[in-house]
Structure formats: C-alpha cells, structure tokens
Amino acid sequence: MNPPTETSNKTTNPALSYHAWDRTVRIFHWLNVLCVTGLVGVGLVIFFNKNLGVSPDGKILLKTIHAYIGYVFVLNLSWRILWGFFGNTRSRWKTILPFGKAYKNSLAAYVRGLKNDDTPAYLGHNPLAKLMITVLFLLLITQATTGLVLAGTDLYLPPFGHEIAEWVTGSGEDHSQLKDLKPGSKDTVDPQGYEEMRAFRKPYIWVHQYSFYLLVIAILIHILGVVVTELREKNGLVSAMFTGNKVFTKRPTDLTDEDESG
Numbered sequence: 482m483n484p485p486t487e488t489s490n491k492t493t494n495p496a497l498s499y500h501a502w503d504r505t506v507r508i509f510h511w512l513n514v515l516c517v518t519g520l521v522g523v524g525l526v527i528f529f530n531k532n533l534g535v536s537p538d539g540k541i542l543l544k545t546i547h548a549y550i551g552y553v554f555v556l557n558l559s560w561r562i563l564w565g566f567f568g569n570t571r572s573r574w575k576t577i578l579p580f581g582k583a584y585k586n587s588l589a590a591y592v593r594g595l596k597n598d599d600t601p602a603y604l605g606h607n608p609l610a611k612l613m614i615t616v617l618f619l620l621l622i623t624q625a626t627t628g629l630v631l632a633g634t635d636l637y638l639p640p641f642g643h644e645i646a647e648w649v650t651g652s653g654e655d656h657s658q659l660k661d662l663k664p665g666s667k668d669t670v671d672p673q674g675y676e677e678m679r680a681f682r683k684p685y686i687w688v689h690q691y692s693f694y695l696l697v698i699a700i701l702i703h704i705l706g707v708v709v710t711e712l713r714e715k716n717g718l719v720s721a722m723f724t725g726n727k728v729f730t731k732r733p734t735d736l737t738d739e740d741e742s743g
C-alpha cells in the first residue's frame with residue numbers, strides 16, 4: 482500500500498492523497514459496470530421481444546447471449562465476495578457492511594454533518610454509502626442466483642441445465658433423449674415434466690424481473706449519490722475507482738495505521 486502523499490491543490494491547503502481501493506476492487510467495479518450494462522441492455526430486449534418483433538430463434542439467441550454475459554458477471558461477483566474475506570482493510574465485508582453500534586453512531590454523525598454542511602471525511606465508504614453498497618450487493622446476488630436457475634430452465638445451460646433437461650424429458654439417467662432437446666421447443670419433452678418445470682420456474686422469473694427494477698433504481702441512486710458527494714466533498718471519488726487514490730484537505734475519520742504507514 483502507498484503512504485499518503487502531498488499533492489498540489491487549487492486552494493491554499495495542501496491536499497493529502499491516500500490509497501483507498503485496491504486493484505481487485507477497481508477491476509471488479511468496472512467489469513461489473515460493463516456486465517450489468519450488457520445484461521440490462523439485452524434483458525430489456527428480451528423483455529420487449531414481442532413489441533420489437535423478435536423471432537422465436539432470435540429470442541433464444543438473445544437469452545443465450547444474456548446468459549454468457551451472466552457467467553462473466555457471476556464469476557466476477559463471486560471473486561469479489563471471496564475477496565471481502567481476505568482482501569485489504571477497505572475491501573473487507575467487516576469494514577463495508579453497516580452493522581454494529583459504531584456504525585449507528587457514525588451514521589448519526591454523518592447525517593448531522595450533512596445538516597451543518599460539514600460531513601466527516603471517509604477514506605472508505607461513508608455511512609450512507611455503506612447502506613447503498615449493501616443494497617446493491619444484495620440485488621446483484623439475487624440477479625445472479627435467479628439468473629443461473631433461469632439459464633437452466635430456459636436454455637438447459639449449467640449449472641442446473643443437465644438436471645432440468647432430465648426432468649423435462651422424463652429421461653432420468655437415459656441420456657439418449659437429451660441430444661434432441663432444444664431450448665424453446667416442446668418436440669421431445671414429456672408434457673407433465675415440462676409443465677412441472679414451468680411451474681417451478683415461475684417464482685424465479687418473477688424475482689429476476691422485480692429485482693431488476695429495484696436494481697435499476699438502486700444504480701441510479703448510487704450514481705446520484707456519487708455525483709452529489711463528489712460535488713460537496715471533492716475527494717476525487719470517480720477517479721479513485723481508476724487510480725485507487727482519494728484526495729483530502731481534512732483527515733479522514735476511518736484511517737488505520739496501515740493507511741498512515743503505507
């Protein structure tokens with residue numbers, strides 16, 4: 482980790498630059514932005530497929546593209562979840578999640594600061610941002626888990642596709658029937674198994690859809706929060722997600738010895 486460095490500042494105060502986000506967090510963040518943008522974009526076309534005149538084969542292709550972007554998204558998210566247990570201080574769940582008495586006090590102090598236009602500085606997430614990040618992660622995890630089930634029920638893709646294919650064909654361990662099974666076609670399915678699978682799928686598509694609406698709202702609030710905080714506190718929040726460093730004219734309240742010593 483880099484020690485704090487003095488940088489020039491347009492005001493007369495010298496500004497201190499501290500390292501906030503490690504490389505794993507930054508790569509996760511931008512890869513996640515790319516994947517979620519792709520998933521939302523293709524997801525919307527799937528959602529409006531009838532209005533857009535998409536053919537049945539086109540719909541299967543769109544779902545397949547969506548699922549493959551989804552795999553990259555799930556791997557990236559899984560790596561970030563693991564990193565939260567052994568990464569540096571600021572990437573850890575115990576630093577990020579909004580729990581405990583200390584968190585409550587810091588939230589109260591931050592809200593008071595907002596009213597007086599003098600919020601405490603944070604090298605990591607401020608207390609309101611911790612709430613936002615938790616909501617975002619919960620919605621991302623919901624999309625990831627329901628999406629993996631739908632990749633199985635709609636496309637017979639991993640990780641559950643093989644079992645679902647056995648179910649809808651009624652073939653059990655006789656895999657000879659599976660090779661003719663095509664997503665979107667009922668030609669080789671066992672009608673009862675297929676109907677059971679469609680009933681099983683219903684709550685997953687419902688959650689995938691409503692959690693998508695909530696995720697879009699949460700992403701908009703997140704972007705608004707970043708813009709407002711940057712305009713008020715001027716710590717270089719956006720560039721920090723590229724360089725890792727935030728700039729301060731007052732001492733951040735959450736500094737650790739690790740941050741000071743470098």
Ligand code: HEM
Pocket residue numbers: 517520521524525527528544547548549550551552554555621624625626627628629631632633635636686689690693696
């Ligand atoms: C941030 C993550 C994600 C977002 C925002 C998202 C969004 C969407 C949206 C809007 C739809 C259309 C829903 C509908 O037609 O009612 C959809 C469908 C689908 N998603 Fe996702 N998705 C995400 C993650 C995933 C993942 C990780 C996978 C699997 C690897 C996945 C697999 C599917 C499949 C198979 C469908 C087709 C279901 C259908 O409409 O019949 N999704 N998704």
